Amino acid sequence: MVQKSNISELHAERLNFQPVLPNVLKKGVANIKPVLGKPTKSVADFDKVKSIFENTYGMPVVSFQAGKNAVVAKKAIKVGVVLSGGQAPGGHNVIYGLLEGLKSANKQNKLYGFLGGPSGILDNKTMEITDKVIELYKNTGGFDLIQSGRTKIESSEQFAQAKANILKNKMDALVFVGGDDSNTNAALLAEYFKKEKVNVNVIGVPKTIDGDLKNEYIEASFGFDTATKIYSELVGNICRDINSARKYWHFVRLMGRSASHITLEVGFKTQPNVVLIGEEVLAKKMTLGQIIDQIADVVVKRAKLGKNFGILLVPEGLIEFIPEMKELISNLNDLLAEHEVHLKTLQNVEDEFKFILSKLPKHLSALMSSLPIDIACQLMLDRDPHGNVQVSLIETEKLLIEMVSKKLEALKKAKKYSGKFSTINHFFGYEGRCGVPSNFDANYTFALGYNAAALVLNGMSGYLSSVKNLTKKSQDWQCGGIPLTMMMNIERRKGKEKPVIQKALVKLNGEPFKAFAKQRKEWSLSDCYMFPGPIQYFGPASVTDITTKTLQYEQNGKK
């Protein structure tokens, strides 16, 4: 727990920062009314999704407008909140906003945090969140107040256990703060409670630094703004080092498990020489060999200009976008799930490796054997509880360095290259997930939490808190909710078809990618690096409150 004795100067200043609520929420939850839109559909696989979510499919989009609301303040309620999945800057402000929103309707409303993520619901570990508890966590990074976890509530026993504990606590609602997988869990719980006629509403809040939980109504997931600003500071610092020393090629892998939004945003802010975008690799069906050729081409061209230095950004999820690797990973996912028990009996990684090779189709076993052994072993590591490969553990930047070096050696032999290729590798991921939230994320998360309280108090369930119009001042943001089922499709997880929220990938016909495609040639050869420096919390709004380039391109078109 944070105590008065471990508060830094910045922390103390941030405790005094008062997040600015959207005007519509300012007068409190008892002074806003929900306006219902048209019924909705899932993004794909309508019939399958509908058959799983019989009670919560097709609900309308909700928007809030000013107006007296007599319903919400009537009886005092008890709400549980859980932080789920990877940390993202601003989580504490969601809790802070939720508490303020609940209290704005009725001072007797109570908020409880489930400890350690969804497992806290199953183990019934809770703590009450009071004004005093939240006092030292306002506008701070991290999830340390109640911690997080990746436990998935999926078996019928777990659903029954969740129900039993929530009823034991006499809770009226549960707020799930999470990414696509966690909010899928929230949707399943909302459906389960409706089916079981349990009067508990479930509301989701869009969190993930990866930025891949978004659509027309969820313009950004919280944490993306702060995390990309932190990575941009680090990458910008490396760019300045490159310009000063002029002797290394830096290969930087950035977090972003499935989508390349983080890499694209950091690319905009720092203008490195090579930026790989997984979605483009997939669309062009590029092989690993072609990616290596593309990188080597830039290295050779720069060497000819006397520049044996540079910087490359690669999203951690790249590996899953390369068609041949995607096929390999998908086969590995199924094999690891199918032979889970047998694999546990094997003595060491080599035996596991041999066993897996023997089960793979010939062409994939050849591909697996051609990879550096470390990478091949990393591909076999345990999947997360949702069945995803843990790409944060796969050192793709080292794989690229090794393969580009080999390519350059061959070019040297053929007298087509005579430069020097000294490399340094980096992975920036965990550094950005618990940073002190930017002003944008501090305001956004406070609004998302407050808005979630409004959804709960209006009896909504199976909804995701939606705050939009985000490139405008926070006073002008619009609030409401969208049904979680609207974002669902069916995907293969752990060898089975499952309903999941569809990830929002980088769109190649979207304004951000188009803007990048126009600029990248210039970035590759002329050194136009940018050095954004650290996040600023105080000073002119043009520096402190500005959000991501991605959102600006998305909302303002060509800029």
Ligand code: FBP
């Ligand atoms: P969420 O989608 O749960 O927010 O997590 C995102 C992320 O930070 C990814 O960028 C990264 O690959 C992953 O979490 C790492 O997971 P872990 O925290 O389990 O190591």
